[in-house]
Amino acid sequence: MFVRHLSLVDFRSYPSAEIPLGPGVTTLIGLNGQGKTNVAEAIGYLATLSSHRVSTDQPLVRFGASQAIVRAMVVRDERETLIEVEVNPGRSNRARVNRAPVARPREVLGNVRSVLFAPEDLALVKGDPAARRRFIDDLLVQRQPRWSGVRADYDRILKQRSALLKSAAPVLRRGRGGSRGGRRPEGESQEEARANALHTLDVWDGHLAALGAQLLYARLRLLRDLRGHLREAYETVSGGAGEATVTYRASVTESVAAAIAAG
Structure with missing residues (x-):
């Protein structure tokens, strides 16, 4: 191409x-x-x-x-x-x-x-983990464009969940008076409002976990596929002096992420 x-x-x-x-x-x-x-x-x-x-x-x-x-x-x-x-x-x-x-x-x-490859790529080793995740996700999309939709859905749900937490924070806090903080429908008690907010949050958490697991599984699989190419490329430029590897420090294994993503 x-x-x-x-x-x-x-x-x-x-x-x-x-x-x-x-x-x-x-x-x-x-x-x-x-x-x-x-x-x-x-x-x-x-x-x-x-x-x-x-x-x-x-x-x-x-x-x-x-x-x-x-x-x-x-x-x-x-x-x-x-x-x-x-x-x-x-x-x-x-x-x-x-x-x-x-x-x-x-x-x-x-x-x-x-x-x-640009000077900005130094952020991959010097910057925070978000830059590395973004780089991996960009590579995922180039390799399989369908991941663009999963990535966009994850970002959208993350924003909506954050907005819910911000708007419902006064309602979710324990020990606050019934009329203080957070709007709720007329006639709805503080406990009912809190229960509704928690239920909505659970729904967003479920969507976020499922999409996050899909992305995590795809990242782990991508890095697994790249290890051999990385090793060969490093041997070429280093003349066989040492070995290069890449590791993704995830909170769950690839098999667990795959199971969560599959529902």
Whole structure:
């Protein structure tokens, strides 16, 4: 697979750009600040629908523009596919495959596959565990795009559960007076409100556990599959001096996570 042509509209520093590419090595040469990294970032965005440099889409849109477009002609098995993503900060992004709209942008995942190494990747070893989990999840999505949906559902439920905890916190606290803290339907006692909040929390906990177990199982399986490749790659660069391995410190084993995920 390779990108034959990349088109940018209002992406980062580019009002517009048409960049012909091809199989093999392509080297971008220029002064600092001319946008070389922006090109690599654009290709990576098509592969993951996220940036390795920022956590939101707003910085990807050129100052003064309302949206950005990243478009690439991808060749795979001698077959060409046109992938396009419209970046709309504050609104829903849109995507097309061969100029036909798709229902959700994540449906384009898997068409472009990239491996990116950047200075920001030092966060994998220097940063907190969230950066490492995010890296593994990005790799999961590139390998099997269906994990994008599981990941999105997990994030959505986590936010909803957090919102419930915040709004129901006064009700869930013991020892508070009946009328103090937390809104509840008229005629509902403090104990009834607390019981309802706990029941709702149990429901969210169940959904979160099931989706979290699916992600955990997938991460563990991915790292298991990568161990052999990692060992071979390290032997190549080290000349056989030592051995490299990777371990995921999980609270449960892969088999337990698989059982929870299966319900």
